[in-house]
Amino acid sequence: MNNRNRGKNTGDDVMFGSQKQVDKLKMAVQDMMYLLSRDYAEKASSELVGNRYKLKTRQIQVLRGASASEQQIQHRKNKQLEVSDLKNKILYLDGFNVLILMESLLSGAYIFEGADGCFRDLSGVHGTYKRVNQTQKAVELVAGFFQKAEVQKLVWIFDKPVSNSGRIKEIVLDFAEENKLNWEAELEFNPDKFLAENSEIAVSSDAWILDHCSKWFNLIAHLITEEKLDANLIKMV
Structure with a gap:
């Protein structure tokens, strides 16, 4: 039986569940943004700030995801x-x-809103993608947005090197066919580069893509507001 979801990790409630921890992280993000805005390297900055606030690995991951320089934030906006x-x-x-x-x-994991208004989580693909209980609902929410926004066509781009990427591509295309949606799905060896260079409008919260694409749309923020999604949100700035 498949009871998989992408919920919280053990220890996440300790690291992110109290106001004290959130306040500490927010101060860390302010320091990190100060350093990034003065052209300090991200790795060195996150180590410096991480040590100062005694942050754990997952807290540093949040710190890096939530932070950006003033120039980057303006450029993205x-x-x-x-x-x-x-x-x-x-x-x-x-x-x-x-x-x-x-x-x-949708699994109730912690989601973090960064300085650029984008939402990021602590999950990753790590070389293989496994469908979870919430996958279907996630695709349905994208479909609802697609129809309401009257988008002409949606092209899903998946990482070819990730195992099961072909399978999720088929799931998306089958769903589109059943629901008569003008969707395509492609596998790319370097999806970030592809999205930055070949898309008129990118839909992502990946910082590198946001910095390098021509235009982008903040789909997750839109869905949270529009669909009134119940989420474990932590605003970092």
Whole structure:
């Protein structure tokens, strides 16, 4: 029986469940952003700040995901589109980024809102993708958005090197066929580079993609608001 979900890790409640821990993390993010805005390297900055606040590995992961320099934040905001901008447009969706984040959110895992307004989780693909109980619901939520926003076409991009990427591609395409949705799905060896260089509008919360793409849309933020999703959200800034 498949009872898999992407819920919290053991210890997450200790690291993120109290106001004291959240306040400490927020101060750490402020310090990290100060350093990044003065051109300190991300790795060195996160080590320095991590040591100062005695952060655990997963807390440092949150710190890095939530932080960006002032220049990066401004640059990302300048390229961000509203839902009203998407009508009759072709969107390229960062498949694993969006799916895993939605699965985590629907599983009750902690989700963190960063300085750029994007939401990030603590799950990762780690070389293999396993479908979970929330996968279907995540795809349905994307479909609802696709129809309401009157998007012309949605192209899902998955990492070819990840095992089971072909399987999730088929799941998405079968769902699209059943529901008569104008969707495509492609496997790419370097999806980040592909999304940054080949998409008019990227749908992702991956920092590198946001820094390098021409335009992007914050789908997770939109779905949380629009669908009133019940989520374990922590605002980091």
